Each structure stands twice: as C-alpha cells, then as structure tokens.
Amino acid sequence: MAQPMSLDVNGRAAPVSVDDPDTPLLYVLRDDLGLHGPRFGCGLGQCGACTVHVDGQAVRSCITPVSSLKAGAKIVTLEGLxxxxxxxxxxxxxxxxxxxxxxxxxxxxxxxxxxxxxxxxxxxxxxxxxxxxxxxxxxxxxxxxxxxxxxxxxxx
The missing domain is CATH 1.10.150.120 ([2Fe-2S]-binding domain)
Structure with missing residues (x-):
C-alpha cells in the first residue's frame, strides 16, 4: 500500500507516495518529482553522481531510503542550489x-x-x-x- 509523505525539496513542499519505504530518495527525486540533477551512477553510494543535501549535509541519495528522512528534512538538489x-x-x-x-x-x-x-x-x-x-x-x-x-x- 502506498505511503503518502511530504518532503521539503528545494524550498517547496513536495507530496509523494511511495509503495516501498526502502525506495531510494534518488528514485523519488527523479521519477516522482522530475528532478534530473542527481544522477544514477553506481547505485551503491560509491561514485557520488547522486549527491544531494539533506539538512545541509551531502548524502548519496541512491542509498538513502526515503523512509529514513525525518519529518521536515530539507532536501536540496542541483536544481535548488x-x-x-x-x-x-x-x-x-x-x-x-x-x-x-x-x-x-x-x-x-x-x-x-x-x-x-x-x-x-x-x-x-x-x-x-x-x-x-x-x-x-x-x-x-x-x-x-x-x-x-x-x-x-x-x-x-
């Protein structure tokens, strides 16, 4: 069953619905929100192509489950920088x-x-x-x- 959640992406509320809480943040950003700054590179967090900021810290979005984000976390992508x-x-x-x-x-x-x-x-x-x-x-x-x-x- 899809789980609705609201993210703060590039200073805007971004309501999303994920079927699996382990869905990588990268997939939500690219597939659900249409942002293409973060890239899929290795899928293992080793190359850095997917890097975004979460609460000011650089994180690898390909290995960050969307469910691990705390309420109100501020996500900034290349488009929001x-x-x-x-x-x-x-x-x-x-x-x-x-x-x-x-x-x-x-x-x-x-x-x-x-x-x-x-x-x-x-x-x-x-x-x-x-x-x-x-x-x-x-x-x-x-x-x-x-x-x-x-x-x-x-x-x-």
Missing part, C-alpha cells in the same frame, strides 16, 4: 573553469563542493581533494574541478 539567472558560486565557478566534460559526475562534484564550502569556507587544495576523493570522474577534469572549488571559495 542556484538558478540560470543566479547560479550558486560553486556552479558559477564550475562554468568559469569549464570543469565539466561529459557532465555525468558534475552534480555530485558541485553538491559535495558546496557542502565542503559551507563547512570550510577557505579550504586548502588538500582539503578539497579529500572532500572530493569519493566522487568519481572518468573524464580527467580533476584539475579544473579543484580550481573551480578554489575560485568559488574566493568568492564566498
């Missing part, structure tokens, strides 16, 4: 540094970077690399990604 007219500083820096190649990992890289900068506004290169170590990129844009995070840190 910034807009085309007013991108988040991390989004703007990724664009300026041309840090995306294929773009598949970029959701996770941006969301993880934004979480890092909210906790550590001026991280050094080592801290940036450590924060992003569990986010996989096969295109080899790591140097540009690190520069983008440094650029964003300089604008915050």
């Amino acid at each position: 910034g807009s085309l007219d007013k991108p988040h500083p991390v989004q703007a820096a990724f664009i300026a540094e041309q840090a995306a190649q294929c773009g598949y990992c970029i959701n996770g890289m941006i969301m993880q970077s934004a979480a890092l900068l909210s906790e550590t506004p001026k991280p050094d290169e080592t801290a940036i690399r450590q924060a992003l170590a569990q986010n996989l990129c096969r295109c080899g844009t790591h140097q540009r990604i690190v520069r983008a995070v440094q650029r964003a840190a300089g604008t915050l």
Whole structure:
C-alpha cells in the first residue's frame, strides 16, 4: 500500500507516495518529482553522481531510503542550489573553469563542493581533494574541478 509523505525539496513542499519505504530518495527525486540533477551512477553510494543535501549535509541519495528522512528534512538538489539567472558560486565557478566534460559526475562534484564550502569556507587544495576523493570522474577534469572549488571559495 502506498505511503503518502511530504518532503521539503528545494524550498517547496513536495507530496509523494511511495509503495516501498526502502525506495531510494534518488528514485523519488527523479521519477516522482522530475528532478534530473542527481544522477544514477553506481547505485551503491560509491561514485557520488547522486549527491544531494539533506539538512545541509551531502548524502548519496541512491542509498538513502526515503523512509529514513525525518519529518521536515530539507532536501536540496542541483536544481535548488542556484538558478540560470543566479547560479550558486560553486556552479558559477564550475562554468568559469569549464570543469565539466561529459557532465555525468558534475552534480555530485558541485553538491559535495558546496557542502565542503559551507563547512570550510577557505579550504586548502588538500582539503578539497579529500572532500572530493569519493566522487568519481572518468573524464580527467580533476584539475579544473579543484580550481573551480578554489575560485568559488574566493568568492564566498
């Protein structure tokens, strides 16, 4: 039997109904709410493509059961981080540094970077690399990604 619940996604109430409480948050965000920033990568929480913020913390939505979210949890996806007219500083820096190649990992890289900068506004290169170590990129844009995070840190 479907279980109705209301999520706070990108600052808006989002009523959803899930048949299985173990349904991953990623599926609810993509399939039920039509958000496509978080991506399905590995399905095991190991690549970072599905990263979103839950109450300000970067989490892997592919392994986060929707039933594990507490009432009132605030979920932010890439779409809610910034807009085309007013991108988040991390989004703007990724664009300026041309840090995306294929773009598949970029959701996770941006969301993880934004979480890092909210906790550590001026991280050094080592801290940036450590924060992003569990986010996989096969295109080899790591140097540009690190520069983008440094650029964003300089604008915050």
